[in-house]
Amino acid sequence: MMNSRRVFPAFILVLTIIDASLAFDYSEAVDKSLLFFEAQRSGKLPGTQRVKWRGDSGLYDGYQQKVNLVGGYYDAGDHVKFGLPMAYSVTMLSWGAIEYGRNMMDLNQMGHVLNAIKWGTDYFIKAHSQPNVLWGQVGDGDSDHYCWERAEDMTTPRTAYKLDTEHPGSDLAGETAAAMAAAAIAFRPYNSSYSDLLLVHAKQGTFHGLNAVCKRVLYIIGLLGKMNCCGRQHGCIEQPKTFSWDNKYAASMGGTGWAVKEFSWDNKYAGVQILLSKVLIDGDGGAYTATLKQYQAKADYFACACNQKNAGYNAPLTPGGLLYLHEWNNMQYAASAAFLLVVYSDYLSAAKSVLKCPHANVQPQELLMFAKSQACLDLIKADYILGKNPKSMSYMVGYGQNYPIHVHHRGASIASISVLHSVVGCVQGFDAWYRRPEASPNVVHGGLVGGPDKNDNFEDDRSSYEQTEPTLSGTAPLVGLFSKLHSINSHYAAGPTPTKGQSNSCE
Ligand SMILES: *[C@@H]1O[C@H](CO)[C@@H](O)[C@H](O)[C@H]1NC(C)=O
Numbered sequence: 338m339m340n341s342r343r344v345f346p347a348f349i350l351v352l353t354i355i356d357a358s359l360a361f362d363y364s365e366a367v368d369k370s371l372l373f374f375e376a377q378r379s380g381k382l383p384g385t386q387r388v389k390w391r392g393d394s395g396l397y398d399g400y401q402q403k404v405n406l407v408g409g410y411y412d413a414g415d416h417v418k419f420g421l422p423m424a425y426s427v428t429m430l431s432w433g434a435i436e437y438g439r440n441m442m443d444l445n446q447m448g449h450v451l452n453a454i455k456w457g458t459d460y461f462i463k464a465h466s467q468p469n470v471l472w473g474q475v476g477d478g479d480s481d482h483y484c485w486e487r488a489e490d491m492t493t494p495r496t497a498y499k500l501d502t503e504h505p506g507s508d509l510a511g512e513t514a515a516a517m518a519a520a521a522i523a524f525r526p527y528n529s530s531y532s533d534l535l536l537v538h539a540k541q542g543t544f545h546g547l548n549a550v551c552k553r554v555l556y557i558i559g560l561l562g563k564m565n566c567c568g569r570q571h572g573c574i575e576q577p578k579t580f581s582w583d584n585k586y587a588a589s590m591g592g593t594g595w596a597v598k599e600f601s602w603d604n605k606y607a608g609v610q611i612l613l614s615k616v617l618i619d620g621d622g623g624a625y626t627a628t629l630k631q632y633q634a635k636a637d638y639f640a641c642a643c644n645q646k647n648a649g650y651n652a653p654l655t656p657g658g659l660l661y662l663h664e665w666n667n668m669q670y671a672a673s674a675a676f677l678l679v680v681y682s683d684y685l686s687a688a689k690s691v692l693k694c695p696h697a698n699v700q701p702q703e704l705l706m707f708a709k710s711q712a713c714l715d716l717i718k719a720d721y722i723l724g725k726n727p728k729s730m731s732y733m734v735g736y737g738q739n740y741p742i743h744v745h746h747r748g749a750s751i752a753s754i755s756v757l758h759s760v761v762g763c764v765q766g767f768d769a770w771y772r773r774p775e776a777s778p779n780v781v782h783g784g785l786v787g788g789p790d791k792n793d794n795f796e797d798d799r800s801s802y803e804q805t806e807p808t809l810s811g812t813a814p815l816v817g818l819f820s821k822l823h824s825i826n827s828h829y830a831a832g833p834t835p836t837k838g839q840s841n842s843c844e
Contacts, residue, residue, distance in 0.1 A: 360826060361719075361720055361723045361724070361725075363819040363820075363822045363823035363826060364444050364819075364823050365736065366723060366733060366736055366783075366815065366819040367441070367444055367446055367815075367816060367819045367820050367823065368444075368446065368449075368783075369733060369734075369735055369736050369782045369783035370733065370783040370785075370812050370815045370816050370819065371446060371449045371450065371453055371783065371816060372387060372388055372735075372782040372783045373734075373781065373782060373783030373784045373785075373807065373809075373812045374410065374430075374453040374456065374783075374809070374812070375387055375388040375391070375453075376388045376390075376391055376748065376749075376781050376782070376783075376784070377410045377411045377412075377809060378391065378408075378410065378411075378456055379394055379395040379398070379407075379408060379409050379410060379411055379416070379418060379488065380393070380394070380395055380396065380398075380407045380408035380409065380460075381393050381396060381407065381408075385452075388782070389753075389755065390748070390753035390754075390755065390756075390779040391488070391489075391748065391753075391754075392489040392753075392754040392755065393489065394416075394487075394488035394489045394491060395407060395408075395416070395418075395475070395488065395491065395495070397495065398418070398475045398495050398497070399463075399472070399475070399495075399497055400495075401495070401497070402472075402497045402499075404463075404466050404472060404497070405463050406418075406460075406463060406464060406472055406475050406497055407463070408456065408459055408460040408463065409423060409456070409457060409460030409461075409464075409475075410423050410426070410456065410457060410460075410809055411488060411809075412808065412809055413746075413806050413807060413808040413809065414744070414745045414746035414747055414749075414802070414806045414807065415476075415478075415481050415482060415747065416476055416481055416488050416491055416493070416747065417474065417475070417476040417477065417478055417481050418460075418474060418475040418476060419474055420464070420471075420472075420473035420474050420509050420512075420513060421473075421508070421509050421512055421602055421603075422602040422808070422809055422810040423457060423460075423809060424457075424461070424509070424512040424513045424515070424516040424602075425512060425516070425601075425602035425605070425810055425813070426457065426602070426809040426810050426812075426813035427454055427457035427458060427461070427516040427517075427519070427520060427813075428512070428515055428516045428519045428520075429673070429676070429810075429813035429814045429816075429817070430450060430453055430454050430457075430523075430813050430816055430817075431454055431516065431519035431520045431522065431523040432519055432608075432676075432680075432817065433450070433676070433813075433814065433816050433817020433818070433820065434447070434450050434451070434454065434523040434816075434817070435519070435522050435523055436680055436683065436817060436821070437817050437820040437821045437824070438523070438526075439824075440820040440821055440823060440824040441816075441820045443823075443824065443827075444820060444823060446816075446820070447527075450523075450816060451523070451524065451527060453816070454520050454523055454524070455520075455524075455531075457516065457520075458516070458517055458520045458535055461513055461516065461517055461538065462517075462534070462535075462538055464513075465513070465538050465541070468541045469501055469502050470499055470500070470501045471499065471500045471501075471506075471509065471510050471513060472497055472498070472499045472500075473498050473499060473500055473506060473509045473513075474496075474497065474498040475495055475496070475497045475498075476493065476494070476495055476496065477494065477496045480493045480494050480496075481493050483763065484763035484764070484766065485747055485750075485751075485763070485764075485766030485767045485770065485771045486747060486751070486761055486762065486763055486765075486766045487747060487748050487751050487754060487761060487766075488747070488748055489754040490754070490760045490761055490762075492762070492763055493763070512602075512605075514538075514539045514540075515539075517535045517536070517538050517539040518535070518536065518539040520535050521533075521535035521536045521539060593628060593631035593632055593635065594631075594635075595635065596635050596638040596639070597610075597635070597639060598639070598642060598650065598652060598662065599662050599663075599670050599673075599674070600639070600670070600673040600674060600677050601669060601670060601673055601810065602810040606635070607635075607636070607639045607677055608677060609632070610632045610633070610635045610636040610639065611636045611639075611640075611677055611680060611681045611684070613629055613632040613633070613636075614629070614632055614633040614636040614637075614681070614684065615684045616629055617629040617630060617632075617633050618633075618684050618685060618687075618688045618690050619684075619688060620688075636681065637692060637693055637694065639674075639677070640677075640678055640681055640692055640694075641692065641694035641695065643660060643674050643678060644678075644694070646694035646695070647694060647695060648695035652674075653791075655789065655790075655791055655792065655793045656727070656792065656793055657721065657726045657727045657789075657793040658721060658726075659671055659721050659726065659788070659789065659793065660674055661791050664790065664791075664803055665787065665803040666787035666788075666803065666806065666808055666811060667787060667788050667789075668722065668732055668785055668786065668787055668788030668811055669785065669787075669808060669810055669811030671721070671722065671788070672722065672785055672811055672812075672814045672815055672818065673810075673811075673814045675719050675722075675814070675818050676814035676815075676817055676818045679818060679821050679822075680817075683821075719818060719819070719822055722785065722788075722815075723736060723737065724736075724737050724739065726789070726793060727793040728789065728793065728794075728795055730795060732785060732786050732788045732789075732795075733783060733784070733785055733812075733815070734749075734780060734781050734782060734783065734784045734785075734786060734807060735780045735781070735782035735783060735784075736782075736783075741786050741795075741797045741805050742776035742777060742797060743776065743777060743797050743798050743799045743805060744777055744781055744784065744786060744799070744805050744806070744807060745786075745799050745800075745801070745802040745805040745806035745807075746777070746781050746784065746806065746807060747766070748779065748781070749777045749778075749779040749780065749781040750770050750771060750773075750777045750778070750779075750799060751766060751769075751770040751778070751779075752770075752778045752779075753778065753779055756778075771799055771800075772799075777799075781807060783812060784807025784808075784811075784812055785807055785808070785811040785812045785815060786804065786805050786806060786807050786811075787802070787803050787804045787805060787806055787807075787808075787811075788804060789804065790804070
């Protein structure tokens with residue numbers, strides 16, 4: 338294994354060159370995925386809005402509740418502003434910007450990425466209307482789903498839900514705080530006063546009126562990122578403080594004991610496990626080394642399972658090679674796993690470390706795969722998203738020649754308010770637009786739809802919402818992922834030999 342490594346780079350390089358004719362344009366994928374966030378905007382649209390088929394909407398959100406909740410993002414093909422997936426999406430955009438900001442700048446996309454983050458965080462700031470109050474949702478699923486109308490025509494109730502000292506919700510509060518903390522890091526080099534403002538909200542969100550244990554677990558996601566960003570030499574976070582909870586709560590909260598199989602807005606353990614592994618990989622474990630090793634064992638479990646290198650459970654794949662975990666919006670799990678594996682691969686390769694997977698024949702653990710090859714494996718998964726699949730279909734809307742044209746998305750499926758000025762009513766939308774066999778009049782560029790079933794089949798039909806609905810949470814990891822993949826491609830295109838020690842090569 339060790340010896341064969343010497344010949345591997347040249348082999349991969351040849352493969353890459355051969356593959357170049359089939360190579361996907363990741364820069365276009367980054368560009369499109371950011372457009373999706375503009376299509377999902379709620380509130381008053383700015384003059385810089387590029388998705389022109391959208392108009393202002395939700396301008397009275399919070400009015401009834403006497404709080405300004407205008408802004409933020411619609412979750413998917415509907416018009417509910419769900420706090421938890423929105424916060425997760427902002428976290429993922431921010432994490433992507435923290436890891437791959439340089440690549441985003443090379444692509445001239447950093448401004449758009451920051452705008453996408455800020456559209457979410459400006460809303461979170463409003464939603465965090467008092468230190469102990471967080472508005473967690475506007476609109477409700479049942480009544481929203483009763484209508485098929487454009488956001489600009491919305492007639493459904495804009496019920497708003499809040500967390501406060503009588504209505505605790507540490508998961509949502511922690512997630513929102515983590516999103517603001519992560520965004521604070523992403524913004525730090527570009528606008529330090531906005532970054533400071535986000536940190537104030539993140540800290541209040543985590544330390545007031547919440548379950549004491551949960552808030553700390555979630556907050557650490559942001560804190561660790563901050564530590565990475567500022568560097569410990571700047572003293573922005575004192576490590577012992579950050580970790581003072583660790584040994585006490587790590588096991589009882591499940592972080593060290595729970596081997597997870599998916600990473601999503603609903604379960605972020607794999608992300609925590611990989612972030613905490615970085616501390617260990619970087620040699621900063623100190624007194625917490627034993628606990629961190631337990632985290633890393635779980636991070637390895639996740640990565641090995643995705644790559645089919647676990648001794649027991651391996652992540653299920655479709656015959657075409659797509660990670661397949663759920664019938665409903667499965668693609669989001671493939672996208673988030675691809676992001677995590679690329680990040681983990683970078684952490685490992687930066688430290689010249691390796692991923693340790695159990696041997697398939699249950700022999701003692703050995704090094705089966707170098708972390709860098711993870712990124713190469715991931716290339717395949719990401720390419721599945723963009724069209725390297727049995728249907729030759731891009732599951733990112735508007736990318737390439739062949740993509741879903743009956744997307745389960747109210748706004749996309751009805752003529753734009755700028756074209757059709759008259760109101761399209763709640764039920765009228767179903768009759769006149771939802772059931773229409775033609776392609777949707779608007780292309781909701783960049784949205785990652787739910788994707789194919791377990792046999793790689795895909796029904797491009799608005800009523801197959803499990804397959805054709807695009808979501809914020811599915812699309813968010815793609816921004817960082819494709820920025821990174823683009824840099825790998827450019828790296829090979831630019832030089833004859835991959836540089837040793839470069840974390841983004843696949844040798
Ligand atoms: C920084 O953010 C603040 C707060 O949102 C904003 O008012 C200001 O214009 C921003 N500064 C720059 C240079 O973008």
